Amino acid sequence: MSQSLTRVKAALQEAGLRPNVRTCETETRTAAQAAAEAGVEIDRIAKSIIVMGRDTGRLALFITAGGSQVNSTRASACLDEPVALPDADMIRAVTGFAVGGVAPVGHKTPIRAFFDPYLIRFPEIWAAAGTPRHIFAIAPMDLIRVTAATVQDFTAPREDV
Numbered sequence: 396m397s398q399s400l401t402r403v404k405a406a407l408q409e410a411g412l413r414p415n416v417r418t419c420e421t422e423t424r425t426a427a428q429a430a431a432e433a434g435v436e437i438d439r440i441a442k443s444i445i446v447m448g449r450d451t452g453r454l455a456l457f458i459t460a461g462g463s464q465v466n467s468t469r470a471s472a473c474l475d476e477p478v479a480l481p482d483a484d485m486i487r488a489v490t491g492f493a494v495g496g497v498a499p500v501g502h503k504t505p506i507r508a509f510f511d512p513y514l515i516r517f518p519e520i521w522a523a524a525g526t527p528r529h530i531f532a533i534a535p536m537d538l539i540r541v542t543a544a545t546v547q548d549f550t551a552p553r554e555d556v
Contacts, residue, residue, distance in 0.1 A: 399492055399525030402501035407531070410500075410541040414524075415532040422527045424495030426461030429530050433521040437461040441514055441522040441538060443497040445490065445506075447481040448474045454481060454489050458499050458522075458542065459511040459550055469549040473509050491525075498525040500541050508544035510535075515546070 400416070407414040423429040426440040433440070440461030447454050455474055457465045470478045483494045491503035499508070499522050514520055515535045522538070524531045539546060 397526050399496065399498070399501070400529050402491060402503075403498045403525040403529075403531065404501075406500040406541065407533075410537070412533070412537060412541070416524050417530050417532075419528045419530060422495070423523065423530050424527050429521060429523070430461060433530060433532070435521060438463070438513065439517050439520050441499060441511075441520045441533075441535075443499045443523060445481060445486050445497060446470055446474075446478045447485070449477040449479050451476060454485070454506055456499060456502075456506050456508040456542070456544075457511070457549055458508060458514070458538065458544060460513045463511060463513060463550040465549055466551040470509075473545070473547055473549050474507075492523075493527075496523050496525055496527045496529075498523045498531075499538060501525060508542040509549055510539050510542070510544035510546045511550055512546050512548060513550070514538075 419432040430437040438460040444457040
């Protein structure tokens with residue numbers, strides 16, 4: 396088992412959860428791929444988007460619905476500083492995950508997290524489990540608790556809301 400997947404499972408177990416991890420036949424690097432593998436609509440995929448504060452250089456995690464986009468102005472308001480996208484090497488160094496498999500839990504370094512309130516409408520959501528071929532199911536409120544995320548609207552306006 397990969398070290399990344401082991402960290403994700405351990406983080407969930409330490410939080411008192413039983414990880415429901417699925418090994419996928421195909422890659423799940425995108426929300427659409429993950430949704431197809433999980434057999435759910437794209438918005439039930441919890442994407443882990445990592446951004447960097449331009450002033451501090453600190454990374455933050457934005458957990459958003461698969462069909463949503465992080466709005467840079469709203470993300471900047473969450474962090475109280477302008478944001479930028481870090482490079483893949485920085486993401487891997489801080490989280491321990493490669494882009495396309497960044498899990499919302501099990502990071503090497505603690506990271507500030509924000510949670511898209513749109514995800515709360517679902518009884519169960521799916522997220523990357525640290526590799527491009529593993530995803531896990533979790534209740535939104537459990538993911539908020541495990542990540543210590545702040546529930547805040549940081550996405551671009553949706554047409555269907």
